[in-house]
Amino acid sequence: MITRKTLKDIRFWIFVLFIIRLIGITNPPLEVGHNWRQTTVIMVARNFLEVDNNIFYPRIDIAGEKSGITGMEFPLLNYLIYIIAKIFGYQHWYGRLINLIISSIGLFYFYKLIRKYFSEQVAFPSTIVLAVSIWFQFSRKIMPDTFSMSLITASIFFGSNYLENTLSKNNSLNLICYGVLMPLGVLSKLPSGFLLVIFVFFLFDRSIPIKRKVIFSTVSLIGVLPVIVWYYYWVPYLVDKYGFWHFFMGKGISQGFNEILLNINETLSKFYDTALKFIGFGVFLFGLGYSFIKSDSKILYLFILTFISFSIIILKAGFTFSHHNYYIIPFVPVMALVAGYGLSKIKYSKLAIILLIAISVEGIANQQHDFRIKEKDMHLLNLEKDLDSMSFRNDLIIINSGSYPTPMYFAHRKGWVNTNDKIRDEEYIMSLKGKGLKYIVILKRSFGTATSLNRYRKVLENEDYSIYEL
Structure with missing residues (x-):
């Protein structure tokens, strides 16, 4: 009592x-x-x-x-x-x-x-x-x-x-x-x-x-x-x-x-x-x-x-x-x-x-x-598993999250975060490829779509994100 x-x-x-x-x-x-x-x-x-x-x-x-x-x-x-x-x-x-x-x-x-x-x-x-x-x-x-x-x-x-x-x-x-x-x-x-x-x-x-x-x-x-x-x-x-x-x-x-x-x-x-x-x-x-x-x-x-x-x-x-x-x-x-x-x-x-x-x-x-979680970002919980199915943990990636680092943490990878505009820049991506970039992750639901990426091989796509291999 x-x-x-x-x-x-x-x-x-x-x-x-x-x-x-x-x-x-x-x-x-x-x-x-x-x-x-x-x-x-x-x-x-x-x-x-x-x-x-x-x-x-x-x-x-x-x-x-x-x-x-x-x-x-x-x-x-x-x-x-x-x-x-x-x-x-x-x-x-x-x-x-x-x-x-x-x-x-x-x-x-x-x-x-x-x-x-x-x-x-x-x-x-x-x-x-x-x-x-x-x-x-x-x-x-x-x-x-x-x-x-x-x-x-x-x-x-x-x-x-x-x-x-x-x-x-x-x-x-x-x-x-x-x-x-x-x-x-x-x-x-x-x-x-x-x-x-x-x-x-x-x-x-x-x-x-x-x-x-x-x-x-x-x-x-x-x-x-x-x-x-x-x-x-x-x-x-x-x-x-x-x-x-x-x-x-x-x-x-x-x-x-x-x-x-x-x-x-x-x-x-x-x-x-x-x-x-x-x-x-x-x-x-x-x-x-x-x-x-x-x-x-x-x-x-x-x-x-x-x-x-x-x-x-x-x-x-x-x-x-x-x-x-x-x-x-x-x-x-x-x-x-x-x-x-x-x-x-x-x-x-x-x-x-x-x-x-x-x-x-x-x-x-x-x-x-x-006490609540951002519903639109819940898909990030699956990102590591999906990347594991096609790549190694030490493969470098880039994510279209601007300066926002959270997706990289859930990807359990290392690499870069940048805007859609920069990712559309082929010269920029090629410069990163020279530094070891292997995959591009486009978080469609959270950050929109970076168009003109058809020159790269798409290895996964769902309603939340697309992943491209260089």
Whole structure:
């Protein structure tokens, strides 16, 4: 029987939301949103299993005749998928489950962190708001965004424990946990590191001994070192040596600023729509306004500092931020905290509960599409089998999916993706044939038909796709 005490336990709700997101957990990565991003993650994991398991040389399948090795985010999530696949055999959904588990743990550490510095009355609604925000769908995707933020949140919890702990017992364990989780979180997704700026408050806290601050700062610098080496030396090195660019490293601040101005409506929508949805955003504004009117410096300073820090991420991303919803994820925990703070200040508890329920219903209802698969792409599940019937796995292919890599993942081949117009260009195809191109795959249902291919031998045709042999 579910008691009132159970309903007030955040672990119960984290578990309930975990169970809900298990629905369709084994689905192929063909949902409406961001299946392309997920398949590039599991391409790397599958290549660790089938080609080379060196974590420093991640490779994808759309680099044509090249090795596919390229610079990207540090492939921690990819490698965890590989480890599980090594034990149990490869399945793409391992990535979904790993992310969901880590992201659920991250919610619990977020709750513990907020409760420590505010109260239970703030921590509980803040965690629910975060759980039903954009976090809800991306915590079950094979992507490192909420995975990384969960590691960062846990690292802040342990780091703050170390700095404020007046007892020597077990404090070294806090420092070790921070020293491990912090670099892993930032390596997994560089923008997630912006939230570490909140340690500024601790470093200016005179009640914390200087010696402890020095030790903490030293550990932090050591932790940041592999991040710098990976993103600013190793990623460019891999791109230069292996000749394939894949990872977006941002752009100049001035260029990004101009792009944000040109796309200001789309940029703002990431805050008032994408992050918490409309009711959640309204409560967030109430919480922010309340903290300003009441001069609650703890909330105000935290919001101002983190927003300034996150603004650098926005400007570095520019157009990309305004047109990709997952770029807002690192800032959503801050918005959830402010919204939870606002709910805790509503005098009528029943109204606060009603608003929290409304935020949850709106958030989940607007993300239910993530449990469905794109029907028009279901035929991709047969592509590997059909190609296996006529070719070898190491035969290079080209697919008419533009820059969209998902079909190549399901083909379980390597090669190129390009537009119908380019594939119609005989000179272009002949140049690829010289590099080893063997087959052309035309996905008729998804991307239309590339005409004038009669000069090549058609080896398979159905209502979904045609395959030509050179």
